[in-house]
Amino acid sequence: MDPVAEVLLRRRRRVAAGVIAAEPFSAETTGGRPHRGAVLKPAVGSGVVALEAELLQAGFLLSAELHQWLAGTDATELSRVGHHLVRAILAELGADVQHVPLFRDFPRSVPTDTAEFYVRRVFTLLLQESERPCVLCGTAGTVHPVAPCAHLVCRTCWDGAVFSACPICHRRVDPDDPFLRPADDPVAEATTARAPRTQLTVLGLCEDAEAASRDLLEGLLARQTPLSAEDRADVMTLVERNRPASGGWLPETIPLRETRATVLAALIADGDADDLLARHTDTATDVLRLLYALMGGDPGLRTPPPRRTTLPRGLRRALLGRLDAMPMARLTEDVLRYTGPWTRMAEVLHPHEHHLRFPGAALAFAVLRGTRLDAETPFGRAMLSQAARHPGVLRVDGRRLRTxxxxxxxxxxxxxxxxxxxxxxxxxxPGELLRRLSHLLRLVQPSGSTRASEQGALAPGVPVRDVVGAGSLLAVLEEAVRKVAPGVVVATLGQVRTPSGGTRLFQPRGGALFWAQPDSRPELPARLVGDVADVLTREMLRRAGTLPPLDRVVLDEGLTDLIAPASERSATSALVRIARGGLQPIPRGERIRLFLHWTEPEGTRVDLDLSVAVYDERWEFVGLCDYTSLRIGGDAAVHSGDLTSAPGPLGSSEFVDLDVRALRELGGRYVMPVVFSFDDVPFDQLVRGFAGFMESPAGLFDPLAVRQRFDLAGPAKTLVPLVADLWSRTMRWADLNLSTRGRGHDVDGYAAQLARLGSALEDFYGLGERVTLWEVACWHAAARAGEVLVRRGDGAPLRYARRAGEDAWAFASRLMAARDPDGTVDGPVGAASLAAVIDGDVALAPGAEVYALYPDRLEGTGLRLLDAADLLSGLAVEPEEVGGGEVLSSAGSTAGAVEVQKR
Incomplete structure (x- = not known):
């Protein structure tokens, strides 16, 4: 499929006419669009019906407009479009590959005793000899080696119709090996009926793919929260399609610096490097991000590039020139913030070779490297002479420069x-102020206090030279918050509102690992917390009030379970995008099937393991289901068997069936699925890798039963996607990695660490005060709309209308507290200009904006689908209000960690 068409299909649920299966379009391309009212040809008509039926099996419907367009194509075009469309849809669900577990008749053929099964395998491995009767059954002439592992396998004891791999080592067997025999069609397996799919996704028609892709790109470039890996890849796809050589189409400002570096890396080779750098880099860290992006690395600076790439001389000079033009104080500080990365990049830029042309850049690298400057040498004299021009910034310490x-x-x-x-x-x-706000609040003089000792936060023995009152800090905060990105504001608001006590859980900036430590900080005064929260919330309402007004807004109370995404840079690409900590119901059926699929690169053996850990209500370990224990409690949890290699093109798949009621009867409450890389091979080395879960599938892999699918990506070697609570029948999205060492990773070795992680996540997000999508949506509604309809799960929607003299603050207070509504709505809900809902079954006005976690049945003219990050980015800082320094994306410690506090 055309890359841009794939992006539009995945993000907007629109089929790009004339592009989906054609050559890249241009401004002059018509796309071969048929005229309105085309006559439905019989052959094409039956083809459209067949396509509709196939899409329906995956949970998708054609809109009337798309159906009409397809009906007007010829048979060849319809075939091409249908092939690409179905393939893309199935890939989203994980159904585009053949899933063959170790036990092909899973779950019926899974051994009841894992230990006995293991003993039989080991006994065969150690004692079986060629040309000898089978050591297990004594039958002669039935023992033969299998390819490629060459293990001796008895055809009587090990049924080639049951196993899809060597029964001894579980490596994939050559498909032509005679050991493998035809098996029953796994689709026929149906231990329970499929859970009904009541909501289907509607696919619409996109007639102008160029305009749609430009609109989507502009939205992504305008975001002020870090993009996920999937979002960055989409940006690159859209940039490649939309860029002219000059790069003049770029917006004047790209707020997020990581995104800016990604775009510049794609454009700088084609355009005027000096002009692009002058327009879109204003700190040394911007240049460092660009260098990382140019070398195929992460512009978020979390991991170094895979290699240092030699840059063209002209580009090196342009980069040094841009550094040289920056103020010396800020330049040296930014360089020293990332000493390791800049030391490596100095070997690429060669700044001292151009010290006469770019003296400022040379000075900054001299400070970074601690270069000895001898006045007797021409270089030393030149550098010391230049350093003398910056007396307030640089000083000479012996023969080295310091700052x-x-x-x-x-x-x-x-x-x-x-x-x-x-x-x-x-x-x-301002950004740094908000990052440190939680610390500063513990240092200020509380309101009404008269003694410095009542501050209660300075360490023993630290002199108190000046007492600063809370009022002074609040005054500074009121001014600073107007210049900070919305992601920083909501992260700070959540951190300040969460009470102290218990355990502090830390996540490194941009990473998905975690660690914990006891929280011994004093509690913040409730009045001070309330004052700070008011300042931050009023700023969000002020920004929302500058946006275009809305007639009617529809909100869903279920948004209270979804966390506002302050940062998505480490988020896993998923079918249903939920920010870490978000809560959703687990499937209603009693049987849930987890799945895992991967394909290893040629020449590298990769053994992934799908595992499940079960804990009771106190997070005491109850049991596990993995390759060491294929069953728990009979059929409470059943594993499909451990495949230890995944050569292409087939790859390997593993499944785990969970019976919710049976697990609860065993004493289980919390269930944590985990994907381990047993051999310690990072996920980003896989040819492909994904996992997810289905609800009561009809057959081994049922696309219509898929409820979540997510990619395995990045340098991680473990993934904990979620924590399921069987008592409340909810799941909390975790999307975290465990810190691992060595090889041989499995649940047994990480049971205690998993319990700490699950407990911390449940306590913090369940009891904490993180900003939710409900709050963000209420800010929009209260500041912009005259009427708000709130959908509840237990009754008719509530109606809220702005009252005479009621400002945004008062209106938002009523909405967020769900109090004092202006009535209920018993009939159909009127068309909304903006909707923020869980399910997409809502009436929308033409051109409306809508966020729907499950965008099923969304259909309308000119609708704009929003991600959760789009709702937040709508509250962005006006460009003229942004002060100097980096636009930060998350609040955390001075070491750059995002703190998550557990009560």
């Missing part, structure tokens, strides 16, 4: 108890 960074000034002031100076410094960098 005091902004961060060091702040830390020195805090260490000395000089809070006034620290606050004055941080006021110059």
């Amino acid at each position: 005091v960074t902004f961060a060091a000034q702040v830390e020195n002031a805090l260490r000395d108890g000089d809070l006034a100076t620290a606050l004055a410094l941080l006021a110059r960098r």
Whole structure:
């Protein structure tokens, strides 16, 4: 499928006419669009019906407009479009590959005793000899080697119609090996009826793919929260299609610096490098991100590029020139923020070779490297002469240059108890102020307090040189918050509102690992927390009020279970996109089937394991279901068998069937699925890899039963996708990795670590005060709409109307507290200009914007589908209000970690 057509299909549920199966379009391409009212040809008509039937089996419907367009194509075009469309839809669900588990008759053929099964395998491996009777059954002439592992397998003891791999080592067998015999069609397996799919996704028609792709790209470039890997890939696809050589189509500002670097890396080779750099880089870190992107690395600077790439001389000079043009204080500070990466990049840029042409850049790298400057040498004299021009920034320490960074000034002031100076410094960098806000609130003088000792936060022995009141901090905060990205605001708001106590859970900036430590911090005064929350919330309402007004907004109370995505840079690409910590019901059926599929690269053996850990209500270990224990409690959990290799093109698949009622009867409450890389091979080395779950499938793999599918990607070697609570029948999206060492990873070795992770996630997100999508949607509604309809799960929608003299703050307070409505709506809900809902079955006005977690049955003219990040990015800072420094994406510690606190 055309890459842009694939993006539009996945993100907008629109089929790009004339593009989906054609050559790349241009402004002059008509796409061969048929005229309106085309006559339905008999052959084409039957083809459209067949296509509809096939899509229906995957849970998708054709809109009337798309049906009409398809009916007007010729048979060849319809065949091409249908092939690409079905293939793309099945790939989203994980149904585009053949799933063959170890036990082909799963779950019926799975051994009841895993230990006995293991003993038989080991006994055969150690004692079986060629040309000898079988050591298990004593039958002669039935023992033959299988390819490619050459293990001796008895055809009587091991049924080639049951196994899809060597029964001894579980490696895939050559498809032509005579050991493999035809098996019963796995689709016939149906231990329970398929759960009915009541909602189907409607596919619409996109007649102008170029305009749609440009609109989608502009939306992604405007985001102020870090993009996920999937989003970054989509940006690159859309940039490649939309870029002219000059890059003049770029917006004046791209708020997110990681996104900016990704786009510049694609354009800089074609356009004027000096102009692009001058327009879109204003810090040294911007240049470093660009260097990472140019070398195929992560512009978020979490991991180094796979290799250092030699850059053209002209580009190197342009980059050095851009660094040289930056203020020396900020340049040296930014370089010292990332000493390791910049030290490596210095070997590419060769700054000292151009010290006369770019003296500022040369000075910054001299500070970074601690270069010895001898006045007797021409280079040393030149550098010392240049350094003398920056007396307030650089100083000579012996024969080396030194500088005091902004961060060091702040830390020195805090260490000395000089809070006034620290606050004055941080006021110059609003993003940094919000990152440290939780710490600062524990240092200020509480309202009404008269003694410095009542601050209760400075460490023993630290002198208190100045007492700063809460009012002073709030005044600075009110000004600073107007210049900070919305992701930072909501992350800070959630952190400040969450009470102290228990355990602090940390996630490294941009990563998906975690660690915990006891929380010994003092509790913040409730009044102070309330004042800070008011400042941050009022700013969000102010920004929402600058957006176009809306007639009617429809909201869903179920949004209270979804966390607002302050950052998605480490988010896994998934069929249903949920921010970490979000809560959703588990499938209603009693049988849930987990699935895993992967294909290893040629020459590398990769053994992935789908495993399940079960815990009771106190997070005590109940049991596991993996390759060491194929069954729990009979049929409470059943594993399809351990495949230990996945050569292409078939790859390997593993499944685990979960019986919710039976697991509860065994004492289980929490269930944690885990994907382990047994051989410690990172997921990003796989040819393909994905996992997910189905609800009561009819057959081994049923596309219509798929409820979630997510990719295995990145350098991780484990993935914990979710934590399921069988008592409340809910699942919390985790999307986290465990820290691993060595090889041989399995549940047994990580049971305690998994329990700590699951407990921390449940406690924090269940009891904490993170900002939810409900709050974000209420900010939009209260500031922009005259009428708001709130859909509830237990009754008729509530109607809220803005009352005379009621400002956005008062209206939002009523909405978020679900109090004092203006009535209920018993009949059909009127068309909305904006909807933020769980399910997409809502009436929408032409051109409406809609966020739907499950966008089923969404249909309308000119609808704009929103992601959760789009709702938040709508509350972006106006460009003229943004101050200096980086637009931060998350609040956390000074070490760059996002703190998650457990109560």
